Amino acid sequence: MSRDIIKDRPLEEREASILQAIVHDYITTGKPVGSRSFVQKYSLAVSPATMRNIMFDLESLEYLKQPHTSAGRIPTDKGYRFYVNSLLDTYDYSLKEKEISVKEEAIKREVHLDKIFSIISKMLSSESRYAAVMLTPRFDFTVVKRVVLVPMDIDEILFILVTRTGVVLTKKVTVSSNLTQDDLYCFSNYLTGELCGYAIYEIKDSIFERLRNEKAAINNKEMALDIAQLAISESEDPNLHLEGIENLLKIPEMVENDRLQSLLRIIEERNIIRRILEKTLEKEGIQTLIGEEIDEEQVKGCSMVSTTYKIGNKLVGSVGVIGPTRMDYEKVVPLVDYTGRIVTELLTKMSK
Amino acid sequence: MSRDIIKDRPLEEREASILQAIVHDYITTGKPVGSRSFVQKYSLAVSPATMRNIMFDLESLEYLKQPHTSAGRIPTDKGYRFYVNSLLDTYDYSLKEKEISVKEEAIKREVHLDKIFSIISKMLSSESRYAAVMLTPRFDFTVVKRVVLVPMDIDEILFILVTRTGVVLTKKVTVSSNLTQDDLYCFSNYLTGELCGYAIYEIKDSIFERLRNEKAAINNKEMALDIAQLAISESEDPNLHLEGIENLLKIPEMVENDRLQSLLRIIEERNIIRRILEKTLEKEGIQTLIGEEIDEEQVKGCSMVSTTYKIGNKLVGSVGVIGPTRMDYEKVVPLVDYTGRIVTELLTKMSK
DNA sequence: ATTAGCACTCGATATAATTGAGTGCTAATA
DNA sequence: TATTAGCACTCAATTATATCGAGTGCTAAT
Numbered sequence: 001m002s003r004d005i006i007k008d009r010p011l012e013e014r015e016a017s018i019l020q021a022i023v024h025d026y027i028t029t030g031k032p033v034g035s036r037s038f039v040q041k042y043s044l045a046v047s048p049a050t051m052r053n054i055m056f057d058l059e060s061l062e063y064l065k066q067p068h069t070s071a072g073r074i075p076t077d078k079g080y081r082f083y084v085n086s087l088l089d090t091y092d093y094s095l096k097e098k099e100i101s102v103k104e105e106a107i108k109r110e111v112h113l114d115k116i117f118s119i120i121s122k123m124l125s126s127e128s129r130y131a132a133v134m135l136t137p138r139f140d141f142t143v144v145k146r147v148v149l150v151p152m153d154i155d156e157i158l159f160i161l162v163t164r165t166g167v168v169l170t171k172k173v174t175v176s177s178n179l180t181q182d183d184l185y186c187f188s189n190y191l192t193g194e195l196c197g198y199a200i201y202e203i204k205d206s207i208f209e210r211l212r213n214e215k216a217a218i219n220n221k222e223m224a225l226d227i228a229q230l231a232i233s234e235s236e237d238p239n240l241h242l243e244g245i246e247n248l249l250k251i252p253e254m255v256e257n258d259r260l261q262s263l264l265r266i267i268e269e270r271n272i273i274r275r276i277l278e279k280t281l282e283k284e285g286i287q288t289l290i291g292e293e294i295d296e297e298q299v300k301g302c303s304m305v306s307t308t309y310k311i312g313n314k315l316v317g318s319v320g321v322i323g324p325t326r327m328d329y330e331k332v333v334p335l336v337d338y339t340g341r342i343v344t345e346l347l348t349k350m351s352k
Numbered sequence: 353m354s355r356d357i358i359k360d361r362p363l364e365e366r367e368a369s370i371l372q373a374i375v376h377d378y379i380t381t382g383k384p385v386g387s388r389s390f391v392q393k394y395s396l397a398v399s400p401a402t403m404r405n406i407m408f409d410l411e412s413l414e415y416l417k418q419p420h421t422s423a424g425r426i427p428t429d430k431g432y433r434f435y436v437n438s439l440l441d442t443y444d445y446s447l448k449e450k451e452i453s454v455k456e457e458a459i460k461r462e463v464h465l466d467k468i469f470s471i472i473s474k475m476l477s478s479e480s481r482y483a484a485v486m487l488t489p490r491f492d493f494t495v496v497k498r499v500v501l502v503p504m505d506i507d508e509i510l511f512i513l514v515t516r517t518g519v520v521l522t523k524k525v526t527v528s529s530n531l532t533q534d535d536l537y538c539f540s541n542y543l544t545g546e547l548c549g550y551a552i553y554e555i556k557d558s559i560f561e562r563l564r565n566e567k568a569a570i571n572n573k574e575m576a577l578d579i580a581q582l583a584i585s586e587s588e589d590p591n592l593h594l595e596g597i598e599n600l601l602k603i604p605e606m607v608e609n610d611r612l613q614s615l616l617r618i619i620e621e622r623n624i625i626r627r628i629l630e631k632t633l634e635k636e637g638i639q640t641l642i643g644e645e646i647d648e649e650q651v652k653g654c655s656m657v658s659t660t661y662k663i664g665n666k667l668v669g670s671v672g673v674i675g676p677t678r679m680d681y682e683k684v685v686p687l688v689d690y691t692g693r694i695v696t697e698l699l700t701k702m703s704k
Numbered sequence: 705a706t707t708a709g710c711a712c713t714c715g716a717t718a719t720a721a722t723t724g725a726g727t728g729c730t731a732a733t734a
Numbered sequence: 735t736a737t738t739a740g741c742a743c744t745c746a747a748t749t750a751t752a753t754c755g756a757g758t759g760c761t762a763a764t
Contacts, residue, residue, distance in 0.1 A: 070714045146502070714755100715756100718753075731739090
């Protein structure tokens with residue numbers, strides 16, 4: 001073993017496996033790992049002194065650190081990173097399939113994406129025992145399939161927009177002039193004809209304008225467009241789900257002193273998480289952000305495991321878990337991966 | 353002043369006003385109120401000794417208590433109760449109108465009750481700086497106004513049910529046989545005709561059964577009924593909104609040691625709150641539950657201020673605020689009252 | 705390269721001392 | 735009779751001090 005202090009070199013095999021074990025131990029117990037108790041606990045064939053030497057090396061290489069001089073070692077972000085990377089290399093994702101019971105039947109009949117994503121997030125948070133986060137697809141990107149107007153009252157009509165994914169937008173619109181059933185039927189057909197196949201954002205951006213300048217074959221075209229435009233205008237996308245914060249309150253280290261502040265900011269400033277998740281959209285697949293790798297001043301001592309999901313071949317959102325840096329990655333990583341694939345499958349099936 | 357220890361007697365005027373002041377002081381500062389500092393702070397024309405005598409009496413009467421022998425006094429539940437009752441007597445609810453800005457425009461076009469109640473709850477929690485709770489009307493009680501079936505795919509149709517309040521239920525239903533536009537139009541009329549005017553629960557309970565045994569004037573009546581029944585079957589009412597728990601995390605006394613457990617239980621076991629709120633439905637108007645008056649073992653050190661709201665003349669739900677016993681009742685009571693009236697107004701308007 | 709031995713560190717825990725805002729009681733006063 | 739001044743007492747909170755033990759780094763022997 002080289003006692004030379006080199007800041008960066010590949011780990012020897014033994015070092016690597018010991019580092020793994022240390023990180024694992026710390027994740028499960030939460031107590032700094034000391035040399036003596038460690039060799040004892042795992043009945044290792046080395047003396048505490050040797051272990052100390054190894055640990056010293058790992059500390060020089062910045063995989064471990066000591067909370068204070070006379071304490072055991074805990075992983076640094078780099079240590080966690082090493083651990084997680086090994087996991088990622090070796091993991092067999094094909095397992096785990098049955099662990100979650102997705103309420104597919106209920107989801108199949110649901111037409112509000114928000115509800116669906118709520119169900120998924122709740123599932124993920126309760127399964128992981130951390131907080132689940134989910135960035136939902138921008139509604140603006142979904143493609144219109146059909147528009148239906150339904151009379152509700154003498155001066156109110158219901159605007160229904162069905163998208164290609166099966167998601168439905170419904171809004172009430174108040175109109176001044178009296179419209180007959182036939183008028184509405186005619187409007188519906190006109191709007192469906194003109195808007196079908198376009199994404200919401202295209203419609204907002206240019207289609208409306210074009211249609212207004214066009215000559216149409218129906219009476220009262222203006223009114224039909226007014227109705228549609230009003231209903232679509234503020235198609236809010238809250239597009240961030242955050243579920244199961246209560247789980248984080250059960251983790252002692254998250255509640256302690258200043259860490260609670262991090263937590264509060266996460267809850268309140270949802271934009272922080274949104275920003276983080278949006279960044280993960282740049283690359284497909286599972287991603288882990290450990291401690292300081294989360295590049296937000298406000299958030300300290302947290303990690304995030306997330307993955308992207310797709311509709312067909314297009315990345316549309318991501319879903320993941322937020323928890324303390326000392327997170328059970330071994331359990332969470334495959335869980336998140338699995339969830340991502342479920343969502344992809346679900347959405348893709350819907351949009352066919 | 354009678355130094356006799358009588359367990360219950362009406363308070364003298366001075367005692368009452370001092371009790372008021374003590375409770376108020378404790379609510380704002382959170383520190384036990386001591387005799388010396390109290391007379392000092394408010395430049396009262398009595399000596400600390402006199403104040404001690406009065407406080408002693410108030411303690412004998414169980415309006416105040418001492419956290420420990422050599423500390424100042426804090427209110428008991430009975431003390432808070434006295435304070436709140438005086439507030440209720442004297443309050444001028446007519447103020448406060450403009451303090452909240454209700455996003456009426458957005459709400460008007462919203463057809464999903466859940467969304468509307470979400471907005472209201474969020475408003476209430478951010479305005480009160482405590483957690484808002486809201487029990488929504490049972491969807492089962494709402495009355496059907498119209499049913500519309502819309503084709504979505506070759507084997508999928510969209511079931512839309514408009515209720516008298518303007519709330520819309522939408523569900524996807526998969527059908528085996530091919531249905532034409534005309535079929536659906538016919539179904540829609542049939543279902544509207546038969547179900548209109550009935551409440552969902554009636555339909556579930558008996559109407560379906562009756563219709564199945566009846567001879568109908570349309571083809572494929574069975575299929576129409578199947579569709580409707582499937583869509584309505586699990587008309588979930590999550591019917592409890594809980595918003596702004598993060599506010600409670602900012603209150604030191606809620607985070608401390610065991611109190612956090614109460615909080616966690618509130619979040620996780622939503623049934624607790626549901627139970628409490630359901631009880632408030634028995635009586636119209638504002639209600640306050642202080643400390644132990646909340647008859648749930650799990651919840652300690654919390655108070656709830658709630659009020660009922662109506663559709664027309666019928667009590668349908670309640671809305672309120674949960675916070676620490678040391679809550680700013682003076683602010684919260686009229687706020688909750690106002691919110692309740694807003695909701696009543698809103699719903700009543702919708703259902704006309 | 706490994707290990708035994710040993711002095712040293714320092715957080716955690718326990719114990720004692722100090723402080724200060726509070727009390728109750730009593731006797732004098734308005 | 736109600737109020738007040740005076741005084742001894744209480745006790746949580748703070749500060750100071752001692753002890754313990756699991757941990758370390760270093761050195762010399764294996």
